[in-house]
Amino acid sequence: MHLRDPPDDFRQIPIIPTIDEILTPDDSFLRPNKTAGAYNSADHYLDVQFRLLREDFLRPLKNGIQEFRKNKYNQSHSK
Numbered sequence: 458m459h460l461r462d463p464p465d466d467f468r469q470i471p472i473i474p475t476i477d478e479i480l481t482p483d484d485s486f487l488r489p490n491k492t493a494g495a496y497n498s499a500d501h502y503l504d505v506q507f508r509l510l511r512e513d514f515l516r517p518l519k520n521g522i523q524e525f526r527k528n529k530y531n532q533s534h535s536k
Contacts, residue, residue, distance in 0.1 A: 460488060467504040472511070479519050485512050 463486055478485075488505050496502040 463488075463504055463508075467507045470507070470511070474515050474518070478515070479522055482523065485515070487512055 465486075485508065487508055490505060490509060496505070
């Protein structure tokens with residue numbers, strides 16, 4: 458997880474993931490949820506929460522598709 462400023466505006470990130478996002482193993486830009494203290498601003502709070510929530514639904518989908526593709530590749534080469 459990152460503690461620096463985000464590389465893009467969370468409002469411009471599509472809710473539905475792109476094919477590139479699903480197929481690349483790169484990690485998303487995430488910052489930790491604050492459990493103590495205040496966020497810097499409302500935008501900081503919304504950015505952190507949006508990215509974490511999106512990652513919560515995207516990560517299992519991404520892992521499942523990558524695992525499926527790996528198994529499909531292994532099955533086609535084991536025959």
